[in-house]
Amino acid sequence: MSAKTGMGTLYGASLGPGNPGLITRQVWDLLQGGERRWAYPVRRSGAPSHALGIAERAGLVTPEGAMPLIFPMTHDTEILTRYWLRAGQHVLSELEQGRDVVFLVEGDASTYSTFGHLARTVRGLNPEIVIETLAGVPSHHAAAAALNFPLTDTDDTLALVPASYGIDWLDRVLGDFDTLVLLKVKPLLDELIDWLEGRGLLDHALFMEKAGTPEERIERQVSRLRGQKVNYLSLLLVRNPLRQRGAVQRGCRKKTSDS
Amino acid sequence: MSAKTGMGTLYGASLGPGNPGLITRQVWDLLQGGERRWAYPVRRSGAPSHALGIAERAGLVTPEGAMPLIFPMTHDTEILTRYWLRAGQHVLSELEQGRDVVFLVEGDASTYSTFGHLARTVRGLNPEIVIETLAGVPSHHAAAAALNFPLTDTDDTLALVPASYGIDWLDRVLGDFDTLVLLKVKPLLDELIDWLEGRGLLDHALFMEKAGTPEERIERQVSRLRGQKVNYLSLLLVRNPLRQRGAVQRGCRKKTSDS
Numbered sequence: 001m002s003a004k005t006g007m008g009t010l011y012g013a014s015l016g017p018g019n020p021g022l023i024t025r026q027v028w029d030l031l032q033g034g035e036r037r038w039a040y041p042v043r044r045s046g047a048p049s050h051a052l053g054i055a056e057r058a059g060l061v062t063p064e065g066a067m068p069l070i071f072p073m074t075h076d077t078e079i080l081t082r083y084w085l086r087a088g089q090h091v092l093s094e095l096e097q098g099r100d101v102v103f104l105v106e107g108d109a110s111t112y113s114t115f116g117h118l119a120r121t122v123r124g125l126n127p128e129i130v131i132e133t134l135a136g137v138p139s140h141h142a143a144a145a146a147l148n149f150p151l152t153d154t155d156d157t158l159a160l161v162p163a164s165y166g167i168d169w170l171d172r173v174l175g176d177f178d179t180l181v182l183l184k185v186k187p188l189l190d191e192l193i194d195w196l197e198g199r200g201l202l203d204h205a206l207f208m209e210k211a212g213t214p215e216e217r218i219e220r221q222v223s224r225l226r227g228q229k230v231n232y233l234s235l236l237l238v239r240n241p242l243r244q245r246g247a248v249q250r251g252c253r254k255k256t257s258d259s
Numbered sequence: 260m261s262a263k264t265g266m267g268t269l270y271g272a273s274l275g276p277g278n279p280g281l282i283t284r285q286v287w288d289l290l291q292g293g294e295r296r297w298a299y300p301v302r303r304s305g306a307p308s309h310a311l312g313i314a315e316r317a318g319l320v321t322p323e324g325a326m327p328l329i330f331p332m333t334h335d336t337e338i339l340t341r342y343w344l345r346a347g348q349h350v351l352s353e354l355e356q357g358r359d360v361v362f363l364v365e366g367d368a369s370t371y372s373t374f375g376h377l378a379r380t381v382r383g384l385n386p387e388i389v390i391e392t393l394a395g396v397p398s399h400h401a402a403a404a405a406l407n408f409p410l411t412d413t414d415d416t417l418a419l420v421p422a423s424y425g426i427d428w429l430d431r432v433l434g435d436f437d438t439l440v441l442l443k444v445k446p447l448l449d450e451l452i453d454w455l456e457g458r459g460l461l462d463h464a465l466f467m468e469k470a471g472t473p474e475e476r477i478e479r480q481v482s483r484l485r486g487q488k489v490n491y492l493s494l495l496l497v498r499n500p501l502r503q504r505g506a507v508q509r510g511c512r513k514k515t516s517d518s
Contacts, residue, residue, distance in 0.1 A: 014404075016283070022394060025287060026280030075413075108400050116409035135281060135404035135471075137394045141367050145273075145394035150375035152419065154334070159436075160417040169435070176432055177418075212394075 001098050002130045008095040010122055010129055011036075011102045012109035014136020015051055018213030020058030022137045030134065031055065034063035036100040039091055041114050042068045051104035057214075067091070069103075071114045080117075088121030095122070095129055108138040112183075140181045140235055143211035147218060149237050151179050157243075163188050163236070167195045174199065180238040186230050193226055196238065204239040211235065260357050261389045267354040269381055269388055270295075270361045271368035273395020274310060277472030279317030281396045289393065290314060293322035295359040298350055300373050301327045310363035316473075326350070328362075330373045339376075347380030354381070354388055367397040371442075399440045399494060402470035406477060408496050410438055416502075422447050422495070426454045433458065439497040445489050452485055455497065463498040470494065 001008050013030055016022030030036070040052040049068065056062065069087040072079060094101050109115040110133060119131050140160065144151045152158050156178040161170065163182040170180070170192075185192055185207075196202045207219040209231045219225055222236065260267050272289055275281030289295070299311040308327065315321065328346040331338060353360050368374040369392060378390050399419065403410045411417050415437040420429065422441040429439070429451075444451055444466075455461045466478040468490045478484055481495070 012404075016394075019285070021285030021288070022283050024275070024281050024283055024396065026278070028284060029280070108396075108404075110400055110403035110408065110410045112411050112413065112415070113409070116412055119407065131407055133404040133407050135275075135396045135401045137283065137367075137396055138400060141369055141397060142394045144369035145271075145367075145392040148378065148390055148392050149369065150372070151369045152371050153375055154371065155421050155423060156371070157421070157424065158419040160411065160419070162414050162416070164414060165416065173432065173435055176428070 001100060005128050005130070006098055007126075007129060008037075008098055008100040010091060010095060010119065010131045011100065012105055012113070012115040012119065012131070012133040013102045014105045014107065014109045014113075014134055015054040015058075016137040017107050017139035017142045017211050018050070018054055018057075018216075019142070020054060022142060022212055023054070023058055024134070024136060027134050027136065028058075030102055031060050034061065036063070036102050037094050038063055038066040038102050038104060039069050039087075040066065040104040041071045043071065043073050045070060049104070051106045054106060055104055067094075067101075069118070071117070084117045084121045087118055088125055091118065092122055092125050092129070096126070105136065108136040109133045110135065111138045137212070139211045139233070140183070140237070143208040143235060144237060146211060146216065147206050147208065147220075147237065149206055149239075151181070151237070153178075163192060167191055170195065171199075174240060175243060178240055178243050180236075180240065182236040182238065184232065185234055185236050186232055189228070189230060190226055192236065193222060196222065196236075200242070201238055201240065204241060206237045207234065208237070209234040260359060264387050264389070265357055266385075266388060267296075267357055267359040269350060269354060269378065269390045270359065271364055271372070271374040271378065271390070271392040272361045273364045273366065273368045273372075273393055274313040274317075275396040276366050276398035276401045276470050277309070277313055277316075277475075278401070279313060281401060281471060282313070282317060283393070283395060286393050286395065287317075289361055290319050293320065295322070295361045296353050297322055297325040297361050297363060298328050298346075299325065299363040300330045302330065302332050304329060308363070310365045313365060314363055326353075326360075328377070330376070343376045343380045346377055347384055350377065351381055351384050351388070355385070364395065367395040368392045369394065370397045396471075398470045398492070399442070399496070402467040402494060403496060405470065405475065406465050406467065406479075406496065408465055408498075410440070410496070412437075422451060426450055429454065430458075433499060434502060437499055437502050439495075439499065441495040441497065443491065444493055444495050445491055448487070448489060449485055451495065452481060455481065455495075459501070460497055460499065463500060465496045466493065467496070468493040
């Protein structure tokens with residue numbers, strides 16, 4: 001509770017992608033004791049929550065009164081706005097009674113997370129609410145670690161991209177990046193494999209499904225995935241050894257001393 | 260120790276950017292007990308180690324025999340290779356005696372980390388060594404959380420870029436990205452501020468120095484930084500609200516149903 005306002009604080013508690021060992025110490029501490037209200041996202045009423053599942057696998061005891069908040073899987077802004085508002089009001093009523101609310105987040109709360117919408121909505125309804133985002137391990141960093149795949153070295157550039165932007169988009173930015181992290185590759189997987197092959201990148205790509213969860217699956221020979229069905233939570237890490245490096249202005253050197 | 264080879268395992272233990280609360284539970288557990296050899300990077304002999312400093316601030320007791328490994332701040336590949344080899348040999352002699360070595364990493368071990376070089380060198384010297392990378396919270400995700408700045412929403416694209424590539428590079432990729440994370444902004448800060456202003460992005464940029472450390476500093480009015488000296492460990496988070504979104508192939512929809 002905020003001493004200044006008498007209202008509860010809204011926490012975005014990043015749990016990492018699924019392995020309970022990836023929970024940070026500060027989030028772990030926040031989830032002890034049971035005096036804070038938990039909230040967690042579900043896709044529809046009664047559906048299981050990935051985020052809550054991580055907390056359960058970590059051996060944490062869900063306190064009474066934990067609130068499922070519905071965030072449907074749709075791109076319809078009107079429907080989404082309605083559900084965000086409902087979730088925000090639900091959370092706000094707890095906060096205004098002086099109770100802290102901890103929203104459980106799969107992965108990192110700043111990275112493709114519903115927490116951003118919840119926080120924005122709550123702040124819109126009551127600008128005095130204190131909001132604290134607690135960072136976590138993003139799924140693509142967990143994937144990189146599991147694969148011993150360095151995402152970036154010294155002066156490297158990295159693009160994080162939902163593969164849904166398609167091959168033309170990827171082909172356009174490829175020349176400027178050392179590493180591509182392609183998310184949600186499921187609907188385009190065969191096209192992506194063809195593109196990687198055409199660009200000579202197939203040996204520099206690694207596939208991972210459900211990184212950091214008990215169902216984690218690695219495929220180092222990406223071409224084997226042709227025609228396969230993969231999970232929605234799947235990604236490709238691609239190293240681009242052919243990237244053209246322009247002049248780099250290193251450290252505090254003068255611009256004219258580019259090497 | 261690996262039961263198969265009788266040799267020690269090399270761990271890359273990500274500690275997060277500095278706040279001991281951002282250490283994950285699995286790294287925390289790995290650093291208990293003192294039976295594993297610690298190793299940590301320093302820039303030169305006798306220099307302090309940021310990574311070791313995080314462990315100390317967390318209240319962990321550095322076990323006897325902890326090994327500083329020198330990774331000099333230079334771009335000279337010949338010098339670097341010599342130091343990587345020396346560090347690798349040093350670590351390998353411990354591993355070959357059956358002792359586990361935990362290399363302490365500031366931030367995340369896959370993200371601009373010396374661990375990649377150490378792991379590659381050790382594997383080059385002895386391909387049988389088991390290497391385990393333990394993921395952590397990257398500094399730019401800690402910065403985003405501290406600023407309540409969502410890095411990416413639903414279909415967003417993100418570019419992670421050392422600012423040393425310069426303004427032309429940034430200007431070229433800007434149109435394709437919703438979020439830019441600009442690292443090592445120190446040498447180019449005034450030019451970056453001018454560029455952000457010219458592109459109408461100054462109100463969408465946030466500055467952070469030494470994210471996640473006790474000396475963390477936030478500046479929400481980036482224009483105030485003109486002419487100032489900032490730390491080497493500083494970054495800009497930039498939201499690009501003007502990004503032109505092309506056709507997105509969402510979820511499992513057909514390509515022709517782009518919206």
